[in-house]
Amino acid sequence: MSETPAEQPGAAPPPPDSEPPETFAARLSARYRIGGIVAPLITTVVAFLAGGIVVGATGHNPLSTYRAIFNGTGLNWLFPWVSGADRVDAAINLQQTLIQTTPLILTGLAVAFAFRCGMFNIGGQGQYLVGAYVAIFVGSSWAHLAGPAHVFLAVALAALAGAVWGGIAGFLKATTGAHEVISTIMLNWVAIWVGDYFFGLSGPFQGPDQFNPISNTVADSAKLPVFWGDPELQGLHVGIFIALGALVVFWVILNRTTIGYEVRAVGFNPSAAEYGGISVKKNYFRAMAISGMFAGCAGAMDILGWEFNLSTPAIHASSIGFIGVAVALLGRNTAIGTFLGALLFGALYVGTSTRQLDATVFDPQLASNLTLIIQGLVVLFVGADLLIIGIWQWRKRVRLRTRQPAG
Template sequence: MELQQSSYSSRDLLVPVVSVILALLAGSVFILIVGENPVAAYRVLFVESFGSVRNIATTLQRATPLMFTGMAVAFAFRCGMFNIGAEGQLYVGAIVAAIVGVSFANLPRLIHLPLAVLAGMAAGGVWALVPGILKAKLGVHEVINTIMMNFVAYYLTDYLVTGPFHGGRWAPETDRVFPTAALARIFPPTRLNSGILLALVAIGVVYVILWKTRTGYEIRAVGLNPTAAEYGGISVSRNMILAMGISGALASLAGVEQVLGVHGRFIQRFSPELGFVGIAVALLGKNHPVGVFFAAILFGALRTGGAAMDRLTDVPRELVVIIQAMIIMLVAADELTRGLLRRRRTV
């Protein structure tokens, strides 16, 4: 797997684009199983995700959390670590944002909203520091620990949302956050909210950190070759811990955006695996903020179009989940994807 592309070239675009096309082609087999026409079904998917301004707004809304989780995974990748715990980090960030959001009445918006956002970020960042520290100080593989911490986060938030912070309604959810903590809807009636502006800022900030600061240079150096970095006077453990913290903070923003901008409250197990789809987004986006932005829009469109396809045709929305899985596999197997291309050319 290529973790370390620093910028895009047309060659780098080849594998992602071909992977998406191949995955859609393979997905058409499943559409045929259902007895629908793949061309017609994909037409619905495309029109419903990009066909009108309103549909585009919905697509962007679905893409917003994926920009955060995609960048979270990409950021850790840049330091040579696999953060498979974005899902847990976003839950922790979401519950903390919700708690702050329901707690302080009569706080001015200018204080309440940033407080909720920053508290969520901090919580997710600290959550991710744990596997970061265990990796840096004890050499424990971060993959297993981030997986384990996902489950701890699920059960912890299950407890909080059914126990101390259970709202007034029967359902396992908190009360609605005060309007002073809500991210404004910017294109009603869709649920697109100012969280997307936050995502754009985050994309810019991540780009600047990674390529315009000494810290970013060190993080990438550690990701490329930890031994060489250490010899060059860069602290591997310090950068690993830092990268995981930033990664966790980014992931938690996805949960913050869902709570403060979309649902208005924390709902038990609300996330449709946003953290895991973030892995797909990071891979497809080649771990670059700009790539992540476009990959997130693609996956947001798949989800928007998939829901419409479910409504308007016999094709279940889970088709897009299957397609997502195939995209991950094909992008990661770039040797296979390139090989297929070469074979096609020689025929």
């Protein structure tokens, strides 16, 4: 999938006399072009090397640990020579990996889409949560609906809720100039505490068990069907196809519609977009709403796919929206990159789960911390990746500051 006609490999030498582009998105995109696809790969490899050093420092064999993690992701299921009980385990693990990948694709897209319009959507978490709340409400209260209608309505309204939540930030930016980073962060907290109130003790949507801060459980008719694995063992639900479809939608909107054209123009250069007759304000609002739609849909996938209810501690502990930022950055805000990033983080989450580590080798205290360390390192290096390209760029600019090659 090539993103735009412009991004053909080896397109051109550096611009002879261009000033640095003015938006963050444009600057980043310039950096990404320099980093190519090598930089994210190096990032990932370096993160795992650093993780290996940590594992080694605790007196364990990094290679066998990574082997355990890899097998834990279930990706070994793709190898035809894995058979018997191993294959069964691999299948179960791969189901879990893909369950995690599903919302990460969507929250990653929520970040990526806003990014393509020059905005940094840190509000994926809030948009995800309001989507989840609406999915719970629709899924648990309108049980008389027929299955497909119920599922469709729950997903659609959840996506709409996410769109509203994201749209608020876009609206504020368009009308008052409020920076979307600040407003989306605040909206995250609003979403978290609204959920805390909804499902907390004596909250309006607390579930039947009056003693625990847990929401209602969605009705069977609203659950996404499990198509691989045992529904009772949290098998893989069809939400993964919705997420994959969202990737296609993302690509098509951006590259094959006038909406996407406007989004990209505003993202790279709002002044030029305005000059071109594009309303920058309208695009800020619209792009944030579309972003929120993806994230809200992610919330519905989790609720209708495997979680079925929410407890207030789970609301506070959830970080799907934030990992979405790392997914999008690692994935370079492209469709294919977001998919790979989501798969990496989903696999990492499942692969580093303590259940994958041999209890006789890893002390439980160590195992639980080690998994967090390896995940943390990858997130850290995703950030460092930008830093490294940034430094690389900066050095080059110092040396070639006023360079004007002939031709």
